[in-house]
Amino acid sequence: MAKEGTAITEETEHMIEKNGIKEQESVLSAVDSKEMRAVVLTGFGGLNKLRVTKKAMPEPQEGEVKIRVKACGLNFLDLMVRQGNIDNPPKTPLVPGFECAGIVEAMGENTKGFEIGDRVMAFVNYNAWAEVVCTPLDFVYKIPDDMTFPEAAAFSMNFVAAYMMLFEVANLREGMSVLVHSAGGGVGQAVAQLCSTVPSITVFGTASSFKHEAIKTSVTHLFDRNVDYVQEVKKISPEGVDIVLDCLCGENTGKGLGLLKPLGTYILYGSSNMVTGETKSFFSFAKSWWQVEKVNPIKLFEENKVIAGFSLLNLLFKQGRASAVKTVMQKLISLYDQKKIRPLVDSLWALEEVKEAMQRIHDRGNIGKLILDVEKSPTPLMANDSTETSEAGEEEEEQEGDSDNKERTPFIP
Amino acid sequence: MAKEGTAITEETEHMIEKNGIKEQESVLSAVDSKEMRAVVLTGFGGLNKLRVTKKAMPEPQEGEVKIRVKACGLNFLDLMVRQGNIDNPPKTPLVPGFECAGIVEAMGENTKGFEIGDRVMAFVNYNAWAEVVCTPLDFVYKIPDDMTFPEAAAFSMNFVAAYMMLFEVANLREGMSVLVHSAGGGVGQAVAQLCSTVPSITVFGTASSFKHEAIKTSVTHLFDRNVDYVQEVKKISPEGVDIVLDCLCGENTGKGLGLLKPLGTYILYGSSNMVTGETKSFFSFAKSWWQVEKVNPIKLFEENKVIAGFSLLNLLFKQGRASAVKTVMQKLISLYDQKKIRPLVDSLWALEEVKEAMQRIHDRGNIGKLILDVEKSPTPLMANDSTETSEAGEEEEEQEGDSDNKERTPFIP
Numbered sequence: 001m002a003k004e005g006t007a008i009t010e011e012t013e014h015m016i017e018k019n020g021i022k023e024q025e026s027v028l029s030a031v032d033s034k035e036m037r038a039v040v041l042t043g044f045g046g047l048n049k050l051r052v053t054k055k056a057m058p059e060p061q062e063g064e065v066k067i068r069v070k071a072c073g074l075n076f077l078d079l080m081v082r083q084g085n086i087d088n089p090p091k092t093p094l095v096p097g098f099e100c101a102g103i104v105e106a107m108g109e110n111t112k113g114f115e116i117g118d119r120v121m122a123f124v125n126y127n128a129w130a131e132v133v134c135t136p137l138d139f140v141y142k143i144p145d146d147m148t149f150p151e152a153a154a155f156s157m158n159f160v161a162a163y164m165m166l167f168e169v170a171n172l173r174e175g176m177s178v179l180v181h182s183a184g185g186g187v188g189q190a191v192a193q194l195c196s197t198v199p200s201i202t203v204f205g206t207a208s209s210f211k212h213e214a215i216k217t218s219v220t221h222l223f224d225r226n227v228d229y230v231q232e233v234k235k236i237s238p239e240g241v242d243i244v245l246d247c248l249c250g251e252n253t254g255k256g257l258g259l260l261k262p263l264g265t266y267i268l269y270g271s272s273n274m275v276t277g278e279t280k281s282f283f284s285f286a287k288s289w290w291q292v293e294k295v296n297p298i299k300l301f302e303e304n305k306v307i308a309g310f311s312l313l314n315l316l317f318k319q320g321r322a323s324a325v326k327t328v329m330q331k332l333i334s335l336y337d338q339k340k341i342r343p344l345v346d347s348l349w350a351l352e353e354v355k356e357a358m359q360r361i362h363d364r365g366n367i368g369k370l371i372l373d374v375e376k377s378p379t380p381l382m383a384n385d386s387t388e389t390s391e392a393g394e395e396e397e398e399q400e401g402d403s404d405n406k407e408r409t410p411f412i413p
Numbered sequence: 414m415a416k417e418g419t420a421i422t423e424e425t426e427h428m429i430e431k432n433g434i435k436e437q438e439s440v441l442s443a444v445d446s447k448e449m450r451a452v453v454l455t456g457f458g459g460l461n462k463l464r465v466t467k468k469a470m471p472e473p474q475e476g477e478v479k480i481r482v483k484a485c486g487l488n489f490l491d492l493m494v495r496q497g498n499i500d501n502p503p504k505t506p507l508v509p510g511f512e513c514a515g516i517v518e519a520m521g522e523n524t525k526g527f528e529i530g531d532r533v534m535a536f537v538n539y540n541a542w543a544e545v546v547c548t549p550l551d552f553v554y555k556i557p558d559d560m561t562f563p564e565a566a567a568f569s570m571n572f573v574a575a576y577m578m579l580f581e582v583a584n585l586r587e588g589m590s591v592l593v594h595s596a597g598g599g600v601g602q603a604v605a606q607l608c609s610t611v612p613s614i615t616v617f618g619t620a621s622s623f624k625h626e627a628i629k630t631s632v633t634h635l636f637d638r639n640v641d642y643v644q645e646v647k648k649i650s651p652e653g654v655d656i657v658l659d660c661l662c663g664e665n666t667g668k669g670l671g672l673l674k675p676l677g678t679y680i681l682y683g684s685s686n687m688v689t690g691e692t693k694s695f696f697s698f699a700k701s702w703w704q705v706e707k708v709n710p711i712k713l714f715e716e717n718k719v720i721a722g723f724s725l726l727n728l729l730f731k732q733g734r735a736s737a738v739k740t741v742m743q744k745l746i747s748l749y750d751q752k753k754i755r756p757l758v759d760s761l762w763a764l765e766e767v768k769e770a771m772q773r774i775h776d777r778g779n780i781g782k783l784i785l786d787v788e789k790s791p792t793p794l795m796a797n798d799s800t801e802t803s804e805a806g807e808e809e810e811e812q813e814g815d816s817d818n819k820e821r822t823p824f825i826p
Contacts, residue, residue, distance in 0.1 A: 012503060087715060150810050168676060169719060171584050253710050260730040264721075268710045294707035297681045302500060302723030306582060306678075309714030319675040319717060320625060 033057065035303055038095045038130035039372075041356050044084030047355040055095070058127075061110035065140045067122055067133045069102040070149035073157055074349075074357050075186065076247070077269065077313070081359065090126065097372075098129025098313060100144065101152035111137050119143050119153040123325075125317040129351065129372055141329045145338055148383050154186060154343035154369035158327055160192035161269060161312045168328075169308045170265040176242040177202040179233060179259065181252070183219050184211035184346075186369040187269070191245060192218040193341045198277040204233050204241060214367050224264045225364075230255050245269060254293050259306060265306040281383035344368030350378040444472065451508045451543035452767050452785075457497030462770040468508070471540075473521035475546045480535055480546045480553070482515040485785040486570055487725035487762075487770050488599065489660070489683065490726070495771070503539065510541025510785075511726060514556065514565030524550050530551040532556050536738075538730040542764065544787055551735035554742045557750055567599060567756035567782035572745050573738055574682060574725045578658055581741075583678040583720045589655040590615040592646060592672065594665070596632050597624035599757075599782040600682070603657060605631035606754045617646050617654060627780050636776075643668050658682060667706050674789035682723040742803040756782030763791040 042049050060066040078096050080086050103122040104114050123139040143152045166172040167350045180191045183205025195201040200333045205219035206229050212222050221234045244256035247270030256266045295307055335341045346366040349357040357370045448467045455462050468814040473479040491509050493499050513673025514534040518525050536552040556565045579585040593604045618632035619642050625635050636645045657669035660683030669679045708720055728734045749756045760781040762770040770783045
């Protein structure tokens with residue numbers, strides 16, 4: 001299962017284009033260049049649509065911050081973008097990526113609150129997977145001194161989404177129960193950690209069985225992702241759960257609503273089930289729209305239930321709620337400083353390894369977040385490896401219960 | 414408009430059945446009787462289906478409290494029950510009414526926590542409109558010493574519903590905005606008062622114009638119930654509101670969802686638009702089910718919106734959430750003790766005047782809650798009248814802005 005996560009494919013060895021930088025030294029010497037390296041999606045489709053190439057160095061406009069990127073977050077959503085499997089996809093070619101961490105290198109006019117050299121994390125409306133990013137001031141946040149760049153790139157989107165869903169859309173309080181799918185993923189682990197900050201929360205999670213040993217301390221009840229989770233939850237809690245967080249969509253919406261206790265909240269925050277293969281799936285966005293069962297408000301009235309949708313990207317980039325997100329980020333950084341939460345990094349990948357990284361998240365091989373490490377050379381390095389001991393093509397399927405996995409057990413205070 | 418609210422109809426004068434008590438003294442002497450007076454709905458339909466008649470005195474079962482009723486709440490829902498315009502209507506004849514206040518007269522076995530003589534308010538699954546009620550312990554709450562019985566009967570359902578919608582289903586916080594329909598009604602006034610306990614809440618309300626003078630201090634922006642409230646709200650707040658509380662249903666669901674800001678919550682808590690005439694309307698319950706526009710979860714995802722339904726009766730009587738309601742009641746009584754909230758009583762009516770009271774709520778003539786005062790003789794008495802100065806048939810249409818209306822201005826601390 002994890003094979004694709006670490007195997008350098010033949011294709012990758014040739015994906016660095018003629019103008020690409022092949023040596024890490026060259027990368028570092030590019031700081032003063034007029035060009036930068038970036039991952040480019042040449043068209044919607046499979047992994048072969050991804051390239052690392054040089055692009056013109058962006059310069060900050062008024063109100064923007066220019067960031068020398070150290071690490072970028074890779075999300076399931078990036079797969080859907082690659083397939084064009086989103087509403088109103090932008091035009092290609094484009095540079096994917098919505099979040100990064102790095103160092104402030106310059107500021108546009110009328111840009112207060114940051115200084116050159118500040119360590120920051122940022123949301124970007126595409127273009128994050130590059131050596132340099134410019135993004136509006138409102139989407140940039142200083143990071144704590146003891147937070148590494150990969151941790152910061154793993155922190156922003158997953159924790160903000162998890163926090164807003166649990167505490168703003170739903171109303172998580174003492175004694176409640178939460179069901180989260182993909183409990184081993186970035187959002188799943190953020191949800192589990194945030195639940196641990198509230199007394200007596202029961203977390204039900206689904207995840208591939210091979211992840212269970214690694215994440216079992218973060219989740220109260222773990223089910224294999226292929227079992228009938230509705231039956232499993234009901235065996236333990238016949239009256240259901242208070243909050244269902246669903247990133248799968250499709251038939252899981254009806255299942256999730258059915259599992260809710262009275263006054264419970266179902267939140268749809270993704271539709272990863274729409275991605276079934278490497279290329280754009282039969283279940284395209286337009287089709288999924290019609291296949292999701294619609295909900296009658298009177299049924300919600302009779303059953304005392306709540307259904308919500310949550311899209312952090314729309315909130316930030318279409319709906320102008322950056323200030324609400326900033327407030328949430330301040331709360332999250334406070335929780336981080338109190339050591340109550342800590343982002344879980346699955347693995348670090350060079351820009352040139354983006355295909356392998358995407359394949360790993362597609363195969364749900366990750367435990368925690370996949371990070372593109374901009375300064376990393378194209379050799380796989382697992383999160384807790386102190387040296388480059390991993391080898392290309394290394395099999396990881398036997399990891400269950402071994403010490404390497406234990407090292408990756410999420411930090412739960 | 415308010416004419417029906419105070420006019421004793423010819424029919425009423427004859428509605429007291431042969432066995433009924435005609436003199437107030439007789440009512441009071443009935444305390445030790447084996448019988449009691451009650452309002453009976455003989456079949457679903459118009460006002461002519463209501464009778465006051467004698468029924469066998471109920472005795473408390475195990476876990477039940479027997480209450481000598483002093484005052485009962487009349488809700489719009491009671492009209493829908495009368496018309497049979499609810500899901501799975503019970504069999505007739507039945508005694509309507511879901512809430513009352515009075516004095517504990519006896520207790521069934523294994524019923525701890527109350528003593529004979531305690532002043533209480535209670536929820537009842539029908540049967541509230543009677544001289545004596547028995548209801549499970551879990552639905553009975555002691556009332557503060559300075560809360561009158563009519564206030565208590567006006568308190569329970571409206572304030573619990575308003576509180577749970579604002580603070581548990583939605584997540585009302587400083588600076589938010591709320592739209593409430595029927596702002597002059599019992600729930601509307603409870604919503605307005607509870608909003609005033611949170612800093613900087615903007616309340617948009619719709620109400621008949623003749624109520625505006627009386628309730629204007631409780632609501633930030635008032636609109637006539639016949640204007641296009643969507644346009645009016647958008648003139649003041651182009652980006653919409655955070656919470657929409659809808660008791661109208663039908664096309665208002667789509668309008669309400671459309672008015673929501675990102676992360677906003679629409680709550681459907683009634684469907685009073687389904688009641689259009691005295692008898693069961695063309696828009697029956699089954700029809701309304703299909704006429705309400707269904708909601709696509711993916712649209713909620715894209716727009717970052719929340720849709721919820723809230724039915725306090727289902728929560729209490731079908732879904733076993735009495736303990737959650739008890740917790741809310743404790744918070745509400747604390748707010749009452751701090752003089753931050755106070756139920757607003759529109760008018761008091763004898764049991765024999767239930768038709769006129771129902772007509773008044775049907776015509777939306779009330780400002781605050783209509784109360785059936787069990788010990789009252791059938792002469793109309795307005796809430797703030799100290800003596801029985803009102804006369805049957807008195808016209809009230811000229812009340813706008815007069816001192817009587819000012820006396821009924823809701824208490825906002």
